[in-house]
Amino acid sequence: MSKPSPASATVDAGATAPGISPSPPPGPRGRRSAATLPGRPRGRPRKLDSELDEGNRRRLVIEGAARLFRTKGFAAASTRDIAAAAGMRGGSPFYHFESKNALLYVVMQEGMAQAAQSQQAALDRVPADAAPRERLRALIRNHFEVLLGPGSDFIPVMLYEWRSLNDAQREGISELTGAYEAQWMPTLRALHEAGALKADPRTARLFIFGALNWSVQWFSPRGSQSLDGLTAQALALFTGEA
Amino acid sequence: MSKPSPASATVDAGATAPGISPSPPPGPRGRRSAATLPGRPRGRPRKLDSELDEGNRRRLVIEGAARLFRTKGFAAASTRDIAAAAGMRGGSPFYHFESKNALLYVVMQEGMAQAAQSQQAALDRVPADAAPRERLRALIRNHFEVLLGPGSDFIPVMLYEWRSLNDAQREGISELTGAYEAQWMPTLRALHEAGALKADPRTARLFIFGALNWSVQWFSPRGSQSLDGLTAQALALFTGEA
DNA sequence: CCTACCGATCGGTAGG
DNA sequence: CCTACCGATCGGTAGG
Numbered sequence: 001m002s003k004p005s006p007a008s009a010t011v012d013a014g015a016t017a018p019g020i021s022p023s024p025p026p027g028p029r030g031r032r033s034a035a036t037l038p039g040r041p042r043g044r045p046r047k048l049d050s051e052l053d054e055g056n057r058r059r060l061v062i063e064g065a066a067r068l069f070r071t072k073g074f075a076a077a078s079t080r081d082i083a084a085a086a087g088m089r090g091g092s093p094f095y096h097f098e099s100k101n102a103l104l105y106v107v108m109q110e111g112m113a114q115a116a117q118s119q120q121a122a123l124d125r126v127p128a129d130a131a132p133r134e135r136l137r138a139l140i141r142n143h144f145e146v147l148l149g150p151g152s153d154f155i156p157v158m159l160y161e162w163r164s165l166n167d168a169q170r171e172g173i174s175e176l177t178g179a180y181e182a183q184w185m186p187t188l189r190a191l192h193e194a195g196a197l198k199a200d201p202r203t204a205r206l207f208i209f210g211a212l213n214w215s216v217q218w219f220s221p222r223g224s225q226s227l228d229g230l231t232a233q234a235l236a237l238f239t240g241e242a
Numbered sequence: 243m244s245k246p247s248p249a250s251a252t253v254d255a256g257a258t259a260p261g262i263s264p265s266p267p268p269g270p271r272g273r274r275s276a277a278t279l280p281g282r283p284r285g286r287p288r289k290l291d292s293e294l295d296e297g298n299r300r301r302l303v304i305e306g307a308a309r310l311f312r313t314k315g316f317a318a319a320s321t322r323d324i325a326a327a328a329g330m331r332g333g334s335p336f337y338h339f340e341s342k343n344a345l346l347y348v349v350m351q352e353g354m355a356q357a358a359q360s361q362q363a364a365l366d367r368v369p370a371d372a373a374p375r376e377r378l379r380a381l382i383r384n385h386f387e388v389l390l391g392p393g394s395d396f397i398p399v400m401l402y403e404w405r406s407l408n409d410a411q412r413e414g415i416s417e418l419t420g421a422y423e424a425q426w427m428p429t430l431r432a433l434h435e436a437g438a439l440k441a442d443p444r445t446a447r448l449f450i451f452g453a454l455n456w457s458v459q460w461f462s463p464r465g466s467q468s469l470d471g472l473t474a475q476a477l478a479l480f481t482g483e484a
Numbered sequence: 485c486c487t488a489c490c491g492a493t494c495g496g497t498a499g500g
Numbered sequence: 501c502c503t504a505c506c507g508a509t510c511g512g513t514a515g516g
Contacts (some may be wrong), residue, residue, distance in 0.1 A: 057501085073405065075317035079495060094496060106386035160402070162459075162506050167391065198478035203467075207479050211449040211454025217404075218448055225445075236440035239447055299485085321511060334485050349508060 058096045062087035065093075066107045066153035074104055074157075074164040104161060105169045111154025112176035115146045119183060132190040133239055139184055141231040143212050148219050148227060156216045181205065198241045208238060284341040300338045302328035307335075307351045316346055333420075346403060347411045353396025354418035357388045358473035361425060365378060374432040375481055381426055384474040385454050390461050390469060398458045423447065438481045 063086030068077035079100050080090050097103040124140035126135050146155050158173065165173065184205055191197035197204055211234065219225070235241070275354065306327030310319035321342050322332050339345040364384035368377050388397050400415065407415065426447055433439035437444055461467070477483070 028467060066401060071405070073315065073317055075315055076406075078493080080493085089502055091496070091503085095501055098496095100495065119337045163313070164318075195290070198482050199475045204479055205462055205470070206456070207453040210459075211453040214452025217452075230445070233441045233445045235448060237446055238479060240440050320509080322509085331486055333487085333489095333512070337485055340512095452508065 057086065057088070061088070061093050061096050061103070062106060062110065062154075065103050066111070066157055069104060069107060069157045069161060070153045074100075074161045095236060101166070101169070103163070104157070104164060105172070107154055108158040108161075108165075108173050109176070111158050112173060112180065115155055116176060116180050118142055118146060119180060123183065132187050132194065133196065133235070133241070135187045136191065136239070137231060137235055139187065140208075140212065140234050141227065144215070144227045144230055147216050148221065159213055159216070181209070184208075196241070202239070208234075211237070224233065252284050274480055278389060299328065301351050303330070303335050303338050303345070304348060304352065305388070305395075307345050308399055311346060311399045311403060312329070312395045313350060316342075316403045336430075343406070343408070343411070346406060347414070349396055350400040350403075351418070353400050354415060354422065357397055358418060358422050360384055360388060365425065367387070373475065374429050374436065374437065375483070377429045377432065377474060378426075378481070381429065382450075382454065382476050384459065386457070386469045386472055389454065390463065401455055401458070423451070426450075433481060438483070446480070450476075453479070 034051070059225070061082060065077070065082045068081050068085060071077075080095050082103070083090055083093050093100075093103065097106070119139065119142050122138045123135070126138045146152060158177075162170070162173075185201060188197060188201040188204055188208075192201045192204070193197075199207065215230070219230075261368060286410050303324060307324045310323050313319075314323070321335050323344070328335070332411050335342075335345065339348070353464060361381065361384050364380045365377070368380045388394060400419075404412070404415075413482070430439060430443040430446055430450075434441075434446070435444045441449070457472070461472075
């Protein structure tokens with residue numbers, strides 16, 4: 001119901017998902033041939049001021065967009081709002097991104113790439129002979145960090161603005177979320193076989209993700225709950241052990 | 243983070259939450275003195291055609307709004323879209339509602355009122371001497387019905403468009419959601435004391451609601467899962483019993 | 485409830 | 501990256 005029916009969903013003409021490859025930022029709108037322009041001095045390319053912080057300005061746009069998309073929603077956050085948040089004038093975000101939608105995609109893509117990396121690191125920190133429950137604890141704890149930790153605007157945007165993506169973009173993000181979610185399954189299956197998780201692992205994963213993801217709606221970092229405490233509570237709820 | 247800070251949150255001048263009282267629909271924009279207008283025949287008020295289906299037109303606006311707010315989001319759904327969905331021309335929804343925002347409020351308020359009523363009926367159907375787990379089953383099953391059953395656009399809108407309400411409106415809706423949620427607590431406490439629910443009941447309620455609410459993101463009525471099946475899985479996950 | 489209209493705002497662009 | 505601009509669309513209203 002919340003996804004448009006396949007029949008009516010068409011892919012825009014030039015809507016190939018931008019920035020799918022996790023390669024270094026391609027510079028403003030792909031225009032990167034400055035060094036080969038005529039009349040430019042050879043040798044070590046002395047960067048202009050405007051080039052020096054070019055990556056920084058782009059960063060500011062992305063971070064401002066993430067924050068505004070999260071607090072106001074994609075449709076309600078104007079590109080002017082985003083420009084102001086990045087210290088720019090109205091039209092300047094379009095120097096870095098070809099459309100508001102492409103900016104949304106980059107926010108989600110960067111968020112998921114970082115979440116996946118953080119999750120992999122968390123799993124690597126768990127001893128190979130650890131109990132499945134400890135592996136689940138690490139996954140839950142990292143997920144809370146990604147959702148609620150400092151600078152955590154990107155993933156909430158991904159969770160709550162999925163419908164604002166077009167089909168090609170959804171496919172790109174799905175690849176990332178699919179890999180992220182798949183890393184939970186061996187642990188959930190092990191717990192299920194050990195009798196510590198009674199629900200079917202596939203359905204359990206959906207419910208567990210829902211329980212955790214929903215915390216962005218009610219968690220306050222100024223409240224009494226710590227992320228470690230929340231993790232322990234979640235573990236108790238799902239595996240019946242305090 | 244997703245709620246505006248109290249300092250910057252101001253209540254609009256005339257923004258008293260419309261339609262708080264669950265009394266019968268007050269007719270177009272509160273104008274209901276037609277029967278007392280001069281020159282009108284006495285006796286049984288013979289209704290004009292336009293009056294006959296006045297409630298129906300209003301209904302159509304509300305239901306179209308609920309569907310569009312759900313599928314496109316509040317900001318992205320235009321009042322023109324809603325008018326068209328109700329078979330009207332562009333400006334006509336404003337004959338029934340003073341603003342797009344007031345329409346959102348009515349959708350949420352009607353959704354919650356109906357959900358609360360449905361939940362009460364579900365609880366009334368549980369025998370007084372039933373085990374707490376059976377009470378929880380009834381609550382979960384009803385919640386799935388409210389979220390995923392036929393005509394279930396209203397509650398998802400409430401869940402995902404909270405930020406589009408102003409402060410006065412939030413207060414009005416909070417009263418309804420608070421009562422709805424409170425009905426879960428005795429059951430959760432009983433399960434906790436019996437050792438069937440390991441997490442703290444307050445936190446457990448937040449996680450459980452998250453797990454259930456998130457199902458609107460992935461559930462498909464054309465899939466293999468029935469709402470009864472989902473309920474059994476959720477019960478197994480939370481209370482460790484199949 | 486429709487017709488016709490209004491000011492405001494929006495995403496996006498040309499040209500420098 | 502700014503200035504200045506564009507067409508489109510939006511929520512909302514007057515007047516019937």
